[in-house]
Amino acid sequence: MSEEMTNSKPAPPPEKDASRDQFDAAFQRELERRLSILAPEDRDFRPIGEFNGIDYLLMFLFGVLIPILAMTWGWR
Amino acid sequence: MGDEKLSIEEEIARESWNEVLPILPHERIWGFLDYTRITIGLAIATWVFLIGGICAQFVDLKTGTAAILAGNSVGVLFAALSTAIASNKYGIEQFTLLRSVFGYRGTLFPLTLSEIIWVGWTAILMAMLGNVALNILRAVMEVPNAVEIWITTSVALLGLIFCWFVLRRGAKSIRELSRFVAPGLGIMMILMVVTILRELSVGELLALQPLDQTRDRWEGFIIAFELNLGAGFGWWCFVGNLARLSKTKRSAFWPNMIGLNLFAVIASVVGLVAGLRFGTSDPTQWMVPLAGAGLGVTMLLFIAFGNITATVSTVYVACVALRQRTLFQHMRWMQLVTIFTVPCAMLTLFSGWVYSHFGTLLAITGTLMSPLAGIWIVDFFVLRRQRIDVREIFGTSPSNAYAFWRGVNLVAIASVGLGVGTYFLLFDPFTFANGRAFQSLSASVPAMLVTMCAYYLLTRLFVIPSGRGGYVHAD
Numbered sequence: 001m002s003e004e005m006t007n008s009k010p011a012p013p014p015e016k017d018a019s020r021d022q023f024d025a026a027f028q029r030e031l032e033r034r035l036s037i038l039a040p041e042d043r044d045f046r047p048i049g050e051f052n053g054i055d056y057l058l059m060f061l062f063g064v065l066i067p068i069l070a071m072t073w074g075w076r
Numbered sequence: 077m078g079d080e081k082l083s084i085e086e087e088i089a090r091e092s093w094n095e096v097l098p099i100l101p102h103e104r105i106w107g108f109l110d111y112t113r114i115t116i117g118l119a120i121a122t123w124v125f126l127i128g129g130i131c132a133q134f135v136d137l138k139t140g141t142a143a144i145l146a147g148n149s150v151g152v153l154f155a156a157l158s159t160a161i162a163s164n165k166y167g168i169e170q171f172t173l174l175r176s177v178f179g180y181r182g183t184l185f186p187l188t189l190s191e192i193i194w195v196g197w198t199a200i201l202m203a204m205l206g207n208v209a210l211n212i213l214r215a216v217m218e219v220p221n222a223v224e225i226w227i228t229t230s231v232a233l234l235g236l237i238f239c240w241f242v243l244r245r246g247a248k249s250i251r252e253l254s255r256f257v258a259p260g261l262g263i264m265m266i267l268m269v270v271t272i273l274r275e276l277s278v279g280e281l282l283a284l285q286p287l288d289q290t291r292d293r294w295e296g297f298i299i300a301f302e303l304n305l306g307a308g309f310g311w312w313c314f315v316g317n318l319a320r321l322s323k324t325k326r327s328a329f330w331p332n333m334i335g336l337n338l339f340a341v342i343a344s345v346v347g348l349v350a351g352l353r354f355g356t357s358d359p360t361q362w363m364v365p366l367a368g369a370g371l372g373v374t375m376l377l378f379i380a381f382g383n384i385t386a387t388v389s390t391v392y393v394a395c396v397a398l399r400q401r402t403l404f405q406h407m408r409w410m411q412l413v414t415i416f417t418v419p420c421a422m423l424t425l426f427s428g429w430v431y432s433h434f435g436t437l438l439a440i441t442g443t444l445m446s447p448l449a450g451i452w453i454v455d456f457f458v459l460r461r462q463r464i465d466v467r468e469i470f471g472t473s474p475s476n477a478y479a480f481w482r483g484v485n486l487v488a489i490a491s492v493g494l495g496v497g498t499y500f501l502l503f504d505p506f507t508f509a510n511g512r513a514f515q516s517l518s519a520s521v522p523a524m525l526v527t528m529c530a531y532y533l534l535t536r537l538f539v540i541p542s543g544r545g546g547y548v549h550a551d
Contacts, residue, residue: 027096034098035467038167051325062333063153067146074142075297 096400098466099167099320108327114318115335117258120265120343122204122382123197125359127307127340128347130435133288133357134296134303137281140348143300148337148344151308151442154524156332158449159316162456164328166466170316171400176464176546177455180472181483185492187397189444190313194394195416196437198236199423201383201390203431206232207360208380215369225428232427236420239387243395243413254385260378265346271366272353284352298515299508303435304344305520306442311336312449314393358431391416439505442520447495450524451488451531459535459547468546477546485545487534495527 106114131140163170171190174183206228213219213227272281286296315332322328350362360379364372395412398404404412423430456462468477480486503510503519510519540547 031097031470034100035470037100038098038466051329055326055329058330058333059153059157062149062337066149070142070146070149071297071301074139074146075294 095169095317095396096172101167104167104321104323106322106327108322108324108331111318111322111327112331112334115331116339117255117335118314119335119337119340120258120261121386122201122257122261122359122379123386124261124340124343125347125350125362125379126200126204126357126434127304127438128344128349129351129357129359130303130438131300131344131348132351133286133435134291135286135300135348136284137349137352139293139297140286140300140352141345143297144304144344144348145341147301147304147306148308148341149333150521151305151446152311152332152337152340153308154449154453155309155312155445156315156319156329156336158452158456159312160319160328160332161325161462162452162464163316163320164322164325165462166464166469167320168466168469169320169400171397173316173464173469174452175469175478176460177452177485178488179478179480179483179485180476182480182485182489184401185484185489186448187401189448189492190397191394191416193310193313193437193441193444194390195419195423196440198387198390198394198417198420199427199430200434200437201387202232202235202420202424203228203427204360205235205380205383206230206427207358207431208376208383211360211364212373212376215364215373228431229425229427232424233421235384235387236417236424239384239391240413240417242384242388243391244410254382254389257382257385261343261382264375264378265343268346268350268362268366272349276353281349281352287351287355287357295510295515298518299510302442302503302514302518302520303438305446305518306438306440307340307344308337309445309449309520310438310441312445357434391420433506435508436505439503439508439519443496443499443505443523446499446520446524447492447527450495450528451491454528454532455488455535458532465546480539480544485539487539488531491527491531491534494530495523498526499523 128144131144134140135143159170162173166173171183171187174186178185209231210219210224210227219227288296291299311332315336319328319332322331347359350359350366351357354362354365356362360376363375363379366372367375391413395409395416398412398416399407404415407415456464465477471478472483473479474482478485499505499519499522502514502517502522535545535547539545
């Protein structure tokens, strides 16, 4: 993780009296700062961890096997 | 973001600001256990009594437990798969990220559908509050039948007005109070189970019959399954915005299956048991017979408290979500709250009808949310191969990758329309009229599958060849 990512702090929104244009401009600046961290030149995002076979097996369990077993048991 | 005292307008501006901006990796605060605790807290709310109670109309304890477990498992799995992975990967607010599916103007469509669900749940919670008041009065005095509807409707409306006033001051304090609701309801459920098991054996509980004896047993089983699919899919509106705060993909996804699924199932089964035991699907009628007048009234007061905190949180979330849209961005906070609460108040005027049609709300939730879950799964996992251009998500120029047709993806809207139409063909959410097809397939699952197939085919046939939608990874 780069120093910028670990040290960056969210900038607060402008004060309540700020005009709509000032608010929008501040928002765009903060958005651009964040996008430059999240999506550098290649404009691709860095994934934060992937699923493996166990995750897909558990998904099958919850999405297919448990409902079928529950419905079969419930109806018997 | 310190602890300095903020006015409500500043607080909302700050919240809206933080909602729209993408979250950076180091700003993600929840590990696996943190998010699991959050989802358990969300799952154990007063509405689980309503869900268990409505199931008691159609199924006995054994088939009901199976229907609740199966329906919730499927519903929560697809709702979480649809929203949690994408929102967590990019750290972007759910309805903003949906621009990749519906276009930057078209996201108003899923947001409107979600707002309809939020209005319905708010009205139900307030109608339940009215019934809490009625049952407290019944415990201490004779209440003539003719005035019952006046009591429930006026208390429901007063409750909504109270929530409106609370939201004038900001929702922070009452949302903090809401963290006591889940433990309190958990204790109440244990008390309910212990009391019922002291009266009846497990065998006697299993022998209790559904409240509505006019339906075929299998039909009742599938209706209960369908209503729990609706309960599971209902989390679609919330999950993405919660999951983006988790540190890893696993901690964004699996806690949903533990909290929103397993704990909600346990709590709903307690509601089912109570519904069967007391012969009514209305949870507000369980407490006094269960615990006597003194403790019963205390339990009802706690349910009232739970309903108020849940309503304030729901209205707050719904209004902050509206605030993301340009139309509402610079509107004053209380104007926005008023715009949201007026339809809730209109529904609350018919609190008797609303409360007796809780099953319809669950079914409508399945009708609207299952196609939305399906369409995002196809778009993100199949067509985009889990890659979205985050810069283009925030662009609104005509040349933007997610501009589609003037900012609206007509194919996505048509596909959701087909899914909703499929649902109505199979199952009438108002009368629960259904046919053989529903009894074999249910309604939410086919509605989701039709949406997925239609969206995939129409996108391949029309959107990608026309160069719209930024589907660079589709081949």
